[in-house]
Amino acid sequence: MNNPYIPMPARIEKITTENEARDIKTFDFSFVNNEDKDGFLFLPGQFAELSLLGFGECPIGIASSPTEVGHLLFTVKRTGFVTKHLHRAEVGDTIGIRGPFGNSYPLDLMEGKNVLIVGGGFAFTTLRATTMYMLEHNNRGRFKELTIVYGARSPGELIYKQELWDWEKSTDLNMFITVDKGDERWKRREGFVPTVLEDIAPSSQDTVALVCGPPVMIKFTLPVLQKLGFPPERIFLSLEMRMKCGIGMCGRCNIGHKYVCVDGPVFSCAQLDELPQEY
Amino acid sequence: MERPMSKECLMYKEDFEEFLARLIEGHSIFCPSGEDISPGIKKVAGREQFALHRGPSHFSFKHYFLPQTERLFSFDMASNKIDASNGELDDNKLVVLIGLRPCDAMAIELLDQVFLQRGPEDVFYARRRRRTRIISFACSEPRTTCFCESVGCGPDAAASADMVIFALKDSYIVKTITQCGEELLNNTGMNLDGVSTEKLGEREQMINESRDRLEKVFTSEDLNGKIMDFEASYWKQICQKCLGCGICTYFCPTCHCFDIVDEVAGSKGRRIRSWDSCMYPLFTLHASGHNPRPTRKERMRQRIMHKFVYSMEQYGRRFCVGCGRCVIHCPVNLDLRLVIKEIAEGK
Amino acid sequence: MKRVESELITNVEELLEDKKIGFFMGYENGSLPLRTSPCFVKEKEDVQRLVWNCFCTNNLSVYLVSLIPELPAGTKVGILCKGCDSRSLVNLIVEKQLKREDVLIMGISCSGMINIDKLTGNLDGGRILEVEENEEEVILKLDTGEQRFSRKDSLYESCKNCTHPTPSVYDILIRVGEHAPKSVCPDPMIAKFRQKERLERWQIFERELSRCVRCYACRNACPNCYCKECFAEQTKPRWFGLSNELSDVLFYHLVRILHQAGRCVDCGACVRACPEKVDLRLFTRMLVDEVKERFDYEPGLSPNDSHLLGVFSTDDTQEFMVEVD
Known part of the structure; x- marks a missing residue:
């Protein structure tokens, strides 16, 4: 019988510092054991527990798409005890991964529809995974128009910068990048994500919206989406909660009768309307 | 699941003693008392050591299936090696409670939902559970804090028991519930008679008297329908006296929340899980400082709604068996039964 | 007792009516025999729920620090205080957690609280139908007959050796009678404990604390434990492990108890809250006696006191820094 608490060893192959504040890093992992690599089947939106022996575990969204063969990315902000120590890790170090856990973004529902992605700051990680998944050339035809609105506080706080610039040039999607406040070198859009979204006013017709960002961004984005005509069944959010086990046993990440670790982290607004406002 | 097997036979006092003695010969037997392998669990090495409590024992058997502190694995940070071996779990010898x-x-049946049936199995719980046989004793003398009937249990409930024993005045009726229970009985090689109508009558009377003695502060009807409202104003009122300690959760036989942490000495360490309580502020505190349940009101609402509402949607069961331990031990006598009554009356 | 109860009820009714208080904390009958429960009264019609008897064990001061900010500004809180409870309250004033003008102290001269376990130990399944108490005895009327208990012998240890049964600070005082227990300091039981060999003391310490389930009821029942974030729950850094193994349990209790020096009033709330009946008083009362002996200080007797650990005097004894055998 498998012990579900044992992490699979994974080596850090690459570390990218994503922002100016240097508190967001992307780690690219490879599993030490082939059977772990083959068994780690996931979809965009899922998360895993990153484990540092002696320090503990933290739940982190998977930032890469399963289509990015040979890469397994996690973008981690230095926030608590475990993430602080993870930031001290170096290329070649081995840490542990448990997962994948939770549900994914609703790929079935998105298929054949337009997709609007709204992201803010550091919380763009699983949205990146979703974007990469849809842009993969075998998959691109399964989805109609793809529009991304992504913003951060300042130019230095945008993550995945090179990819953002590439996407901006691509004809495969409509990319809108914004910062709350630019600097002298910033030539692009300025303004809060919800405001920009309102300006662009993408059609809600036949469109699924995926939203992930800081609470304040979500708070102001949802009314805009509503105004644009998105029904709550077609707006999806990815939630965060304090988690430990990741498998629905330790009991702390519930919102009403749903466990974020197994029933989430992705919920539609319609689902959330049915649940207590306790997150 | 096992095919239900129900068979009843009669034991006189000396038969029961013999039965105990034969059980002890072939198995590890534990009863709820003392603290041999974990708090509240005593090894019965001789038949004279078996003792019964009036009503539920001080601790439930949760301590056995989900110990307060459990090592998930050990590790060495220098070599990155993990050692998950666990001698206690590898021992598959039958254990009889x-x-x-x-x-x-019944509480064990509810824990099964969480640790065996919902998703992946919890290896620690599963190993102990599978090697365990349960012989419960019907309740002839409930305590003033007992309310099992109000939550769908009862003095003769057989949930998760392999065998139920009814202790009558000078004899015992042994009822096997599962095939395992029947095997257990057969293996003792006891030659037992069936139960006479007279004895069945004595049992009925005992259970009826027991039912009559049970407090009915609220009834199962009070729990039907949509009784608890997350937004209701009564939560603020209800939590007012609560001190915010973890007694009600730690003594509850169905509360099962845990935390996972690493402990290190030098380069060696272990990852453990330890009971946790939704009554503690740290339980839901995010690393960012945000806490979705910042005060006692939210935490108490979570505890009660989890037991009576959320669990219904998660498992189709209420996570309360009416043992009354939370009522007995609450330092401010904040009585769960009264809380439910107040909620049912919409106060 | 009936006289005391009616005096209490009349007082509270008047105070609420005259708007001298907006909220009152006392006791009501509990859901179980021999138990009372804290009773929070806002409306006049609830005043009749208030009771007074020898089972009013909770130290209600524990609620004040979190309760007062939640009430409408300017609400004065009336609180029923036994001697020990009043000292906890006064200590909160000394520690600047509470303003004297925010509370109306209804003192009650206490003749000691009865340890329920001493009464229910030998009931043999009998159900308690009625309870009576007089100056000498507590009488339980059971469905199986009557049982009488000597009041003196059934008191909680902290009550047996209470030094201040009557509040020294109050706005209104209800006198129960002059049969208050004799004050003894130092506590004879503790004195005996101190005479034991170090190893034996350690074994007792271990034996008591090994029962701890870490429910934190001792902390949460203690009026002195008002920290917004307890060291036991800090994670940056985490000061000690989460397990219920002895080393972690010891660490928790040692730190909590040491923080009680010069503050503990020996109300016994921690002992009474403990579901495992760990005798925490062995440790806290030792501190109380130590503080009394060395600094001639008893906390909670005057709101104008300086906090023991907040003042330094050149003639403070200091040899305890290194224990000399």
Whole structure:
């Protein structure tokens, strides 16, 4: 019988510092054991527990798409005890991964529809995974128009910068990048994500919206989406909660009768309307 | 699941002693008392050591299936090696728990939902559970804090028991519930008679008297329908006296929340899980400082709604067996039964 | 007792009516025999729920620090205080957690609280139908007959050796009678404990604390434990492990108890809250006696006191820094 608490060893192959504040890093992992690599089947939106022996575990969204063969990315902000120590890790170090856990973004529902992605700051990680998944050339035809609105506080706080610039040039999607406040070198859009979204006013017709960002961004984005005509069944959010086990046993990440670790982290607004406002 | 097997036979006092003696010969037997392998669990090495409690024992058998602190694995940070071996779990020898009350047996059925049936199995719980046989004792003398009937349990409930024993005045009726229970009985090689109508009558009377003695502060009807409202104003009122300690959760036979942490000495360490309580502020505190349940009101609402509302949607069961331990031990006598009554009356 | 109860009820009714208080904390009958429960009264019609008897064990001061900010500004809180409870309250004033003008102290001269376990130990399944108490005895009327208990012998240890049964600070005082227990300091039981060999003391310490389930009821029942974030729950850094193994349990209790020096009033709330009946008083009362002996200080007797650990005097004894055998 498998012990579900044992992490699979994974080596850090690459570390990218994503922002100016240097508190967001992307780690690219490879599993030490082939059977772990083959068994780690996931979809965009899922998360895993990153484990540092002696320090503990933290739940982190998977930032890469399963289509990015040979890469397994996690973008981690230095926030608590475990993430602080993870930031001290170096290329070649081995840490542990448990997962994948939770549900994914609703790929079935998105298929054949337009997709609007709204992201803010550091919380763009699983949205990146979703974007990469849809842009993969075998998959691109399964989805109609793809529009991304992504913003951060300042130019230095945008993550995945090179990819953002590439996407901006691509004809495969409509990319809108914004910062709350630019600097002298910033030539692009300025303004809060919800405001920009309102300006662009993408059609809600036949469109699924995926939203992930800081609470304040979500708070102001949802009314805009509503105004644009998105029904709550077609707006999806990815939630965060304090988690430990990741498998629905330790009991702390519930919102009403749903466990974020197994029933989430992705919920539609319609689902959330049915649940207590306790997150 | 096992095919249900129900068979009843009669034991006189000396038969029961013999039965105990033969059980002890072939198995590890534990009863709810003392603290041999974990708090509240005593190894019955001789038949004279078996003791029954009036009503539920001080601790439930949760301590056995989900110890307060459990090592998930050990590790060495220098070599990155993990050692998950666990001698206690590898031992597959049958363990017989005898003497727990129907409420505590039913609690095990509820824990099964969490640790065996919902998703991946919890290896620690599963190993202990599978090697365990349960012989419960019907309740003839409930305590003033007992309310099992109000939550769908009862003095003769058989949930998760392999065998239920009814202790009558000078004899015992042994009822096997599962095939395992029947095997257990057969293996003792006892030659037992069936139960006379007279004895069945004595049992009925005992259970009826027991039912009559049960407090009915609220009834199962009070729990039907949509009784608890997350937004209701009564939560603020209800939590007012609560001190915010973890007694009600730690003594509850169905509360099962845990935390996972690493402990290190030098380069060696272990990852453990330890009971946690939704009554503690740290339980839901995010690393960012945000806490979705910042005050006692939210935490108490979570505890009660989890037991009576959320669990219904998660498992189709209420996570309360009416053992009354939370009522007995609450330092401010904040009585769960009254809380439910107040909620049902919409106060 | 009936006289005391009616005096209490009349007082509270008047105070609420005259708007001298907006909220009152006392006791009501509990859901179980021999138990009371804290009773929070806002409306006049609830005043009749208030009771007074020898089972009013909770130290209600524990609620004040979190309760007062939640009430409408300017609400004065009336609180029923036994001697020990009043000292906890006064200590909160000394520690600047509470303003004297925010509370109306209804003192009650206490003749000691009865340890329920001493009464229910030998009931043999009998159900308690009625309870009576007089100056000498507590009488339980059971469905199986009557049982009488000597009041003196059934008191909680902290009550047996209470030094201040009557509040020294109050706005209104209800006198129960002059049969208050004799004050003894130092506590004879503790004195005996101190005479034991170090190893034996350690074994007792271990034996008591090994029962701890870490429910934190001792902390949460203690009026002195008002920290917004307890060291036991800090994670940056985490000061000690989460397990219920002895080393972690010891660490928790040692730190909590040491923080009680010069503050503990020996109300016994921690002992009474403990579901495992760990005798925490062995440790806290030792501190109380130590503080009394060395600094001639008893906390909670005057709101104008300086906090023991907040003042330094050149003639403070200091040899305890290194224990000399």
